[in-house]
Amino acid sequence: MPTDSATTAHAADAYLLRRRPPSEKLLDTGFRQLSLVMASTVAVVLISIFLVVFTGAREAIGEFGLAFLTTSGWDPVNQQYGAFVAIYGTLVTSILSLTIAVPLGVGTAILITEDVLPKTIRDAVGLMVELLAAIPSVVLGLWAIFVMEPAIRPALNLLHAWLGWSPFFNTTAQGPGMAPAILILVVMVLPIITAISRDALNQVPVELRQGAYGVGTTRWGAIFSVILPAAVSAITGGVMLSLGRAMGETMAVTMIIGNSINFNISLLAPGNTIASMLANQFGEADGIQVSALMYAAVILMILTFTVNVLAQWIVRRLSLRY
Amino acid sequence: MATTSIRSSKNNQPNALFDRRPLNFDPTLKRNRINRVLTSIAGVFGALAVLPLFLVLLYVLFQGGRLLSPTLFTQLPPPPGLDGGGIGNAVIGTILVTLIASVIAIPIGVGGGIYLNEYSTRGWFSQFISFGNDILAGVPSIITGVFVYGIVVSTRLFFNQSFSAVAGGLALAVLMLPTVIKTTDEGLKLVPQELRWGSYGIGASKFVTVMRVTLPAAFTPIATGVVLAIARAAGETAPLIFTALFSPFWPEGIFNPIATMSVLIFNFSIMPYEAQNELAWAASFVLVIMILAANLIARWISSLSRN
Numbered sequence: 001m002p003t004d005s006a007t008t009a010h011a012a013d014a015y016l017l018r019r020r021p022p023s024e025k026l027l028d029t030g031f032r033q034l035s036l037v038m039a040s041t042v043a044v045v046l047i048s049i050f051l052v053v054f055t056g057a058r059e060a061i062g063e064f065g066l067a068f069l070t071t072s073g074w075d076p077v078n079q080q081y082g083a084f085v086a087i088y089g090t091l092v093t094s095i096l097s098l099t100i101a102v103p104l105g106v107g108t109a110i111l112i113t114e115d116v117l118p119k120t121i122r123d124a125v126g127l128m129v130e131l132l133a134a135i136p137s138v139v140l141g142l143w144a145i146f147v148m149e150p151a152i153r154p155a156l157n158l159l160h161a162w163l164g165w166s167p168f169f170n171t172t173a174q175g176p177g178m179a180p181a182i183l184i185l186v187v188m189v190l191p192i193i194t195a196i197s198r199d200a201l202n203q204v205p206v207e208l209r210q211g212a213y214g215v216g217t218t219r220w221g222a223i224f225s226v227i228l229p230a231a232v233s234a235i236t237g238g239v240m241l242s243l244g245r246a247m248g249e250t251m252a253v254t255m256i257i258g259n260s261i262n263f264n265i266s267l268l269a270p271g272n273t274i275a276s277m278l279a280n281q282f283g284e285a286d287g288i289q290v291s292a293l294m295y296a297a298v299i300l301m302i303l304t305f306t307v308n309v310l311a312q313w314i315v316r317r318l319s320l321r322y
Numbered sequence: 323m324a325t326t327s328i329r330s331s332k333n334n335q336p337n338a339l340f341d342r343r344p345l346n347f348d349p350t351l352k353r354n355r356i357n358r359v360l361t362s363i364a365g366v367f368g369a370l371a372v373l374p375l376f377l378v379l380l381y382v383l384f385q386g387g388r389l390l391s392p393t394l395f396t397q398l399p400p401p402p403g404l405d406g407g408g409i410g411n412a413v414i415g416t417i418l419v420t421l422i423a424s425v426i427a428i429p430i431g432v433g434g435g436i437y438l439n440e441y442s443t444r445g446w447f448s449q450f451i452s453f454g455n456d457i458l459a460g461v462p463s464i465i466t467g468v469f470v471y472g473i474v475v476s477t478r479l480f481f482n483q484s485f486s487a488v489a490g491g492l493a494l495a496v497l498m499l500p501t502v503i504k505t506t507d508e509g510l511k512l513v514p515q516e517l518r519w520g521s522y523g524i525g526a527s528k529f530v531t532v533m534r535v536t537l538p539a540a541f542t543p544i545a546t547g548v549v550l551a552i553a554r555a556a557g558e559t560a561p562l563i564f565t566a567l568f569s570p571f572w573p574e575g576i577f578n579p580i581a582t583m584s585v586l587i588f589n590f591s592i593m594p595y596e597a598q599n600e601l602a603w604a605a606s607f608v609l610v611i612m613i614l615a616a617n618l619i620a621r622w623i624s625s626l627s628r629n
Contacts, residue, residue, distance in 0.1 A: 027527075028528055041430050045496055125368055125371075128375050134617045142603070218354065251588060279560060282563075300465065304460055
């Protein structure tokens with residue numbers, strides 16, 4: 001008995017509440033504060049991006065006002081600037097490229113997620129689409145200049161021969177232009193749409209699928225009336241995200257769009273986008289031209305900001321309950 | 323079609339509760355024909371999606387691969403109009419600028435991710451940070467170039483130097499930051515709560531728990547994300563055009579303009595000289611190989627945990 005109580009006393013000694021030394025506490029709170037500061041960097045950077053671009057643009061906003069959005073002159077000699085050509089080009093190239101890329105991307109995602117093909121082939125297709133996303137945009141631009149554009153020029157001219165009566169095709173394709181830029185944008189946003197649609201389709205509960213097949217529908221009946229509706233909010237969110245990406249995409253578009261400052265409604269003619277205007281002129285600009293470019297950058301930021309916020313809102317709010 | 327078959331089966335076996343006809347697949351049915359058409363359309367879409375990768379890789383490997391030689395990495399680009407030369411300065415420049423960006427973005431990003439998942443109470447502040455992180459990820463890369471130009475280049479912030487490798491590195495760091503934060507946050511979310519409780523239970527402080535238990539447990543997803551972010555940054559051009567600029571010479575320290583492969587491809591592809599265009603293809607080859615290798619490494623890292 002006495003030995004027993006002795007060991008208990010020893011044990012109590014060993015397990016006495018030990019207070020942490022101050023240095024350890026300091027390290028603990030210090031690390032907490034440090035990580036807080038690091039997380040805040042995001043907010044600081046984001047807000048200062050808006051501030052820097054907006055203060056840079058203030059002079060041009062005062063000078064040109066809202067007319068900047070609707071006039072199309074870009075004249076560094078007379079210091080008259082209007083961004084209509086670039087805004088039009090940004091919207092047209094991004095929206096048209098998405099109209100092509102969305103069916104392709106969602107179709108590819110369906111092909112990857114449904115058991116149409118053996119799993120090894122589907123995984124290989126998925127891997128290749130992911131690798132396509134990894135290719136730098138400047139390399140795609142180089143390829144577009146020297147390989148894609150010369151290759152598709154006859155096809156574009158055929159389009160001109162058939163549809164030349166419509167204003168969208170009333171010029172001949174002679175090199176860089178909006179149409180090749182749209183096609184290279186398709187290549188760039190396709191992997192994003194495919195990846196997001198694939199994740200969305202994979203997250204559809206397997207019971208929904210089984211239920212659809214259980215009542216005797218075909219594969220595409222199940223896809224169109226059960227699986228796609230269940231995944232539609234995530235896919236739409238992904239489409240909006242890639243719209244933002246397409247609007248801000250710079251290098252490949254700059255290299256192939258022709259950077260024209262004149263307005264031309266034809267898709268086969270050279271055009272411009274806000275991002276490519278910035279890439280081309282920002283380095284050499286001075287005076288009010290810098291401010292006008294910053295103004296264009298503000299417009300681009302507002303466009304992409306709206307699209308991105310909308311994308312997040314869609315994913316959070318419009319998800320179907322099943 | 324279906325109604326007639328039921329009626330006929332009822333005529334044959336009036337007492338059977340269920341139709342005993344064997345399961346059969348009639349390929350001439352309208353729904354099955356539509357099914358086949360749609361499946362082949364999806365197949366064509368998939369092929370179209372993969373086609374550009376093959377075409378781009380094919381051209382980059384052929385056009386760039388045939389220029390591969392030791393001098394490519396040891397010589398400077400030639401002046402316009404002359405032949406030969408290499409892209410040695412641009413290779414070093416890309417590595418240097420990406421390194422600067424990684425040194426800035428990875429600690430801050432991992433720290434921010436740790437805050438979001440380990441310390442924050444998921445209140446309004448951390449929600450604001452997560453939201454801001456998603457928005458920052460969506461900011462066009464050219465805008466980050468304009469931003470760094472505005473605060474570093476035009477103000478001559480560093481030693482009265484305008485364009486510099488550090489400015490380029492900062493611009494790339496802004497691009498990398500959201501990816502690193504996101505992958506750290508997501509990676510830490512996967513760590514089982516029991517591991518943290520176990521660590522607190524044996525008396526470890528929060529700092530020790532994060533450093534010795536939680537972070538190592540989430541190493542694989544974080545490392546995968548970080549490698550992918552580095553690969554993406556190495557190929558970025560837009561933020562570098564007017565921050566790091568370009569230089570036809572060997573790097574002269576990190577506070578001077580520096581050549582990078584991506585800007586070299588951009589500058590040389592629009593030049594009317596054969597030699598420059600060929601160097602652009604060669605640089606594409608080197609860049610694509612580096613980035614694809616990084617992607618495969620990332621896949622290998624992420625497969626480590628699965629086995």
